[in-house]
Amino acid sequence: MSDAPVLQVEGLVKHFPIQGGLLQRQVGAVRAVDGVTFSIRRGETLGLVGESGCGKSTIGKVVLKLIEPTAGKIVLAGEDVTALKPGAMWTHRRRIQTIFQDPYSSMNPRLPSGTIVGEPLENFGIARGAARDEQVAQLFRRVGLRPEAMRKYAHEFSGGQRQRLGIAKALSVNPDVIVADEPVSALDVSVQAQVLNLLIDLQEEYGLAYLFISHDLAVMRHISHRIAVMYLGRIVELADKRTLFTQPLHPYTEALLSAATAPDPKRRGLRKKIVQGDVPSPANPPPGCHFHTRCLYATAQCRVTAPPLLEVAPGHHVACLRRPVGGDPGPLSIPG
Amino acid sequence: MSGTPGPILEVRDLHTQFSTLDGIVRAVDGVSFDVARGETLGIVGESGCGKSVTAMSILRLIPRETGRIASGSIRFEGEELTTLTEEEMKRLRGHRISMIFQEPMTSLNPVLTVGTQIAENVVRHLGVSWKQGRERAFEMLDLVRIADARRRLDEYPHQLSGGMRQRVMIAMALSCDPQVLIADEPTTALDVTIQAQILDLMIELKEKTGTAIVLITHDLGVVAETTERVVVMYAGRKVEQASVETLFDEPLHPYTRGLMRAIPRLDVEADAAGTRPRLQEIPGLVPILTQPIIGCAFAPRCGFATDRCRRERPPLIDAGAGHLVACWEVDRVRRAA
Ligand SMILES: Nc1ncnc2c1ncn2[C@@H]1O[C@H](COP(=O)(O)OP(=O)(O)OP(=O)(O)O)[C@@H](O)[C@H]1O
Ligand SMILES: Nc1ncnc2c1ncn2[C@@H]1O[C@H](COP(=O)(O)OP(=O)(O)OP(=O)(O)O)[C@@H](O)[C@H]1O
Ligand code: SF4
Ligand code: SF4
Ligand SMILES: [Mg+2]
Ligand SMILES: [Mg+2]
Numbered sequence: 001m002s003d004a005p006v007l008q009v010e011g012l013v014k015h016f017p018i019q020g021g022l023l024q025r026q027v028g029a030v031r032a033v034d035g036v037t038f039s040i041r042r043g044e045t046l047g048l049v050g051e052s053g054c055g056k057s058t059i060g061k062v063v064l065k066l067i068e069p070t071a072g073k074i075v076l077a078g079e080d081v082t083a084l085k086p087g088a089m090w091t092h093r094r095r096i097q098t099i100f101q102d103p104y105s106s107m108n109p110r111l112p113s114g115t116i117v118g119e120p121l122e123n124f125g126i127a128r129g130a131a132r133d134e135q136v137a138q139l140f141r142r143v144g145l146r147p148e149a150m151r152k153y154a155h156e157f158s159g160g161q162r163q164r165l166g167i168a169k170a171l172s173v174n175p176d177v178i179v180a181d182e183p184v185s186a187l188d189v190s191v192q193a194q195v196l197n198l199l200i201d202l203q204e205e206y207g208l209a210y211l212f213i214s215h216d217l218a219v220m221r222h223i224s225h226r227i228a229v230m231y232l233g234r235i236v237e238l239a240d241k242r243t244l245f246t247q248p249l250h251p252y253t254e255a256l257l258s259a260a261t262a263p264d265p266k267r268r269g270l271r272k273k274i275v276q277g278d279v280p281s282p283a284n285p286p287p288g289c290h291f292h293t294r295c296l297y298a299t300a301q302c303r304v305t306a307p308p309l310l311e312v313a314p315g316h317h318v319a320c321l322r323r324p325v326g327g328d329p330g331p332l333s334i335p336g
Numbered sequence: 337m338s339g340t341p342g343p344i345l346e347v348r349d350l351h352t353q354f355s356t357l358d359g360i361v362r363a364v365d366g367v368s369f370d371v372a373r374g375e376t377l378g379i380v381g382e383s384g385c386g387k388s389v390t391a392m393s394i395l396r397l398i399p400r401e402t403g404r405i406a407s408g409s410i411r412f413e414g415e416e417l418t419t420l421t422e423e424e425m426k427r428l429r430g431h432r433i434s435m436i437f438q439e440p441m442t443s444l445n446p447v448l449t450v451g452t453q454i455a456e457n458v459v460r461h462l463g464v465s466w467k468q469g470r471e472r473a474f475e476m477l478d479l480v481r482i483a484d485a486r487r488r489l490d491e492y493p494h495q496l497s498g499g500m501r502q503r504v505m506i507a508m509a510l511s512c513d514p515q516v517l518i519a520d521e522p523t524t525a526l527d528v529t530i531q532a533q534i535l536d537l538m539i540e541l542k543e544k545t546g547t548a549i550v551l552i553t554h555d556l557g558v559v560a561e562t563t564e565r566v567v568v569m570y571a572g573r574k575v576e577q578a579s580v581e582t583l584f585d586e587p588l589h590p591y592t593r594g595l596m597r598a599i600p601r602l603d604v605e606a607d608a609a610g611t612r613p614r615l616q617e618i619p620g621l622v623p624i625l626t627q628p629i630i631g632c633a634f635a636p637r638c639g640f641a642t643d644r645c646r647r648e649r650p651p652l653i654d655a656g657a658g659h660l661v662a663c664w665e666v667d668r669v670r671r672a673a
Contacts, residue, residue: 051527052498158621188382188554190618193598197614215527218557222600222615245602259532260602261557265580268561271536275529278497 004078005039006176006209007063007096012036012072014058018283030283032058034233035072037309040177043203045210047224047241049217049256051279054230056213060179063211064098065089077176094124097175101182103166107154114140114150117169124173139168143198160191164198171202181213196223217260221245226315229253232282232290235309238317249318251295289321297322342414343370344515344548345394350408352386352393359626363389365572366408371516376542376549378563378580380556382595384622386572387552391518394550395435396425413515431461434509438521440501444493450477451489454508461512476507480537499530503537510541517542520552535562556599560584568592571623571633574652578659588661590669591634594618632664640665640672 012033020027033055040046048056061067063074065081074082081092097120100106107116118136121127127135137147143164154162163183170178180199184192200223202208214220220227221241228238229252237250248254255275277294280286288305292298302321309319352364364386371377379387392398393405396417410417412433417425429435437443445453454476455469464472470489477485480503493501502522509517519538523531539562542549551563559566559580566583568576568591576589587593597616620637623629632650635641642665650662655670663669 051529160621188622189556189595189598190382191621193615194617194619196600197617200614217528218600218602221602255529257602259529261532261535261555261561262602263556263560263584263596263599265560265584271532271561276533278499278530279527 003041005075006042006077007211008039008073008075009059009063010037010073010075012059012062012074013070014055014062014067015070028283031233031285032282033062033069034285036230036233036235038228038235038238040209040211042176042209043207044226045203045212045224047220047227048211048213048230049215049220049227050230051215053279053282055233055282056215056230057181060098060181060211060213063177064096064179065093094120094173095175096177096179097170097173098179098181099163099166099170099183101185103162104154107162107165109154111153112151113154113157113165116154117150117165117172120169120173126173135172136168139172142171142202143168144194158191160187160194163187163195167195167198167202171206174206175208177209177211179211179213182215183212184219185214185216192219199223217256229256232280232285234290234319235317236291236319238309240315243313243316247316249312249316250320251297251322252291255294289319342373344373344413345371345550346409346411347390347394348409348411350390350393350410351406352389352398352403353406354403356402356626361625362572362628363403363625364393365625365629367567367569367572367574369567369574369577371548371550373515374542374546374548375565376539376551376563378559378566379550379552379569380554380559380566381569382554382622384625385569387554387569388520389572390569391435391520391550391552394518395429395433396420396422427461430457430509430514431512432514433516433518434512434514435518435520436502436505436509436522438524440498440505441493443505444501446493449490449492450496450504454504454511457508458511472511473507476511477504479510479541480504480507482507499526499534502526502530502534506534506537506541510545510547513545514547516548516550518550518552521554522551523558524553524555531558538562556595568595571629572625573633573662574660575634575663576659576661577652582657582659586659586670588655588659588666588669589634589663590638590640590665591618593669594637632662640669 013035014033015029015031017026018028018030036059038046048059050056062069073080076092076095081089114136117139118132121132121135136150140147140150145161145164157165184195187195203210212223224241226240227244228235231252237253248257258272258274275294280293286293287303289302289307292302305321307319307321309317311317348368350364350367354361354363367390381387394410405418451470451473454473455466458464458472459466459469473489474485477488482488482500482503523534526534553559563580566578566580567574570591576592587596598618600615618637623633631647632645635645645664650664652660652662655661655666
């Protein structure tokens with residue numbers, strides 16, 4: 001891992017307007033992403049974890065510039081791409097590619113898989129004709145598909161194989177960063193292992209940076225170097241994975257870890273009932289600390305003051321009023 | 337747990353098939369198991385291995401146009417279900433055998449309030465008055481710990497969060513004191529913190545009511561935390577069965593072992609930052625169920641496979657203390673540790 005970040009995101013905000021009334025005027029906003037800052041280095045995986053609706057995919061879409069941010073800054077390989085219009089963004093698009101949960105939905109069913117994987121090579125003018133076919137064949141081999149399969153159509157592949165097609169396509173233009181949004185969530189565990197191993201191999205081979213989105217903590221711990229835990233549009237804790245799993249400091253991280261099931265009946269009953277209630281709506285998040293409605297440690301102050309994300313130890317950032325810099329309110333007890 | 341002897345549910349050599357354009361899908365291909373009174377039995381396996389079709393067969397919900405129970409027997413309290421009329425089945429379903437599914441919206445009626453839906457079920461099966469039905473609905477919502485249950489009675493499913501809908505499903509499923517509750521991926525669509533709440537709730541209610549639970553899931557973590565006995569399925573067949581402790585302590589089928597080594601784990605000792613041990617892959621893919629499977633269904637992916645495995649279907653043998661495994665090479669597998 002080199003130290004220069006390939007992707008930097010600062011104060012990223014994305015609000016979706018809520019329309020209402022007869023005139024469809026804006027009556028509010030879904031604060032899908034509410035001031036998020038992080039960076040990823042070459043060869044590094046940053047995991048984004050959090051419950052449904054907390055804004056993970058929205059961050060992915062904004063950094064890919066598939067949607068425009070409401071505020072904030074996106075720096076790709078040293079260049080500020082925040083304000084770039086689609087045309088100017090084009091040259092940068094090569095640098096940042098994506099893998100989806102369901103690659104099938106983005107594949108033209110009438111084109112052979114080889115053509116689909118080779119599309120970016122043509123679009124970016126990298127290779128055409130026989131040269132392109134040769135590169136596509138190599139990509140197929142690299143992701144564990146037989147080059148003869150280039151003639152087959154997307155529907156003729158299994159879920160895991162389609163994910164390999166998606167990876168080959170993303171890889172074709174030699175990107176710096178890959179946004180992987182739940183890339184293994186739809187796969188069976190036996191196939192999930194194949195795809196995770198492939199992603200790790202490719203990262204080591206090409207120095208790829210991954211923004212890896214998942215709600216599965218075990219997958220997250222396996223693939224990530226650092227992990228950002230999100231809650232209702234904000235990062236509440238960010239740390240290297242070892243620290244996050246052994247010394248979590250945010251009550252929500254604690255709740256997430258304690259809620260995870262483990263494939264070991266001996267640990268039965270160790271799961272602690274830490275968090276009750278549902279995630280509030282991002283259209284109407286609780287004031288102050290978004291987590292206060294479910295937090296065991298909430299005080300009156302938590303209901304009014306939004307805690308900033310502070311670095312409490314080198315590389316360990318926490319947004320909680322119980323965690324002043326330097327102060328040590330004592331460890332939270334986490335099993336495992 | 338109820339003291340009455342004998343299993344509440346006995347499934348014997350069940351074969352369920354579908355006719356499709358590609359041929360006959362042998363979705364369930366000779367599966368047998370018992371469910372003891374008050375126990376929690378897990379059925380685990382990867383997508384398409386026949387878990388849901390097994391559940392639907394028990395409930396007789398296989399779509400008639402394309403599917404059928406081709407052979408086998410399903411006995412509930414000693415009574416054969418496969419030959420009951422639809423009317424007779426309707427009296428059982430939602431009453432003595434009930435179910436919850438992954439997506440509650442598919443089984444909740446969007447235009448009826450949750451109170452009305454639960455009350456209807458109670459009135460239909462228990463023949464009580466509407467007022468008593470409503471009261472029961474309130475009790476049930478309260479039991480599954482829906483806050484402000486009285487008010488929620490008059491809400492529609494779409495007004496509830498995913499976790500609350502699943503609670504309503506559980507409330508409805510338990511409203512007539514069933515002997516068996518079949519739960520097909522009941523927490524798969526839920527967030528982890530909500531999943532934990534629902535699993536805890538199911539276990540707690542099971543202990544209160546003595547209802548046996550058949551919990552269908554692809555998640556080994558859920559199996560480990562909630563079940564007492566486990567059936568592992570592969571390609572429409574039962575390949576292993578054991579108590580949950582035994583299964584996780586010493587899985588004997590190469591497929592079960594493969595599954596356990598393929599999952600990333602949270603509970604193992606934390607590794608130094610940056611080092612990522614490789615996950616063990618199970619090579620290849622699940623077989624296509626439209627072709628009859630000769631021999632062991634796992635043979636093309638199995639590191640222990642021999643010629644016999646490819647020719648002859650391995651029978652389920654008792655490897656000790658009721659630990660059943662369908663594998664010719666179980667001794668070699670055991671030694672391989
Ligand atoms: N195009 C849109 N218009 C309006 N609201 C949106 C839009 N896209 C997302 N949202 C809302 O923004 C919030 C964050 O959504 P997002 O898809 O980023 O969540 P997520 O963390 O990826 O969740 P999941 O784990 O379910 O994929 C949600 O409340 C969602 O409903
Ligand atoms: N109505 C149907 N018509 C044809 N084939 C079907 C039908 N229902 C199920 N099948 C097939 O039967 C097999 C078993 O399906 P089943 O739904 O039981 O799998 P499952 O183990 O529940 O998987 P999942 O984990 O994905 O829910 C699959 O191959 C499936 O495609
Ligand atoms: S700021 Fe307060 S409510 Fe928020 S996580 Fe910390 S203790 Fe809990
Ligand atoms: S019977 Fe043979 S192929 Fe099947 S699991 Fe056992 S060793 Fe493997
Ligand atoms: Mg998402
Ligand atoms: Mg199913």
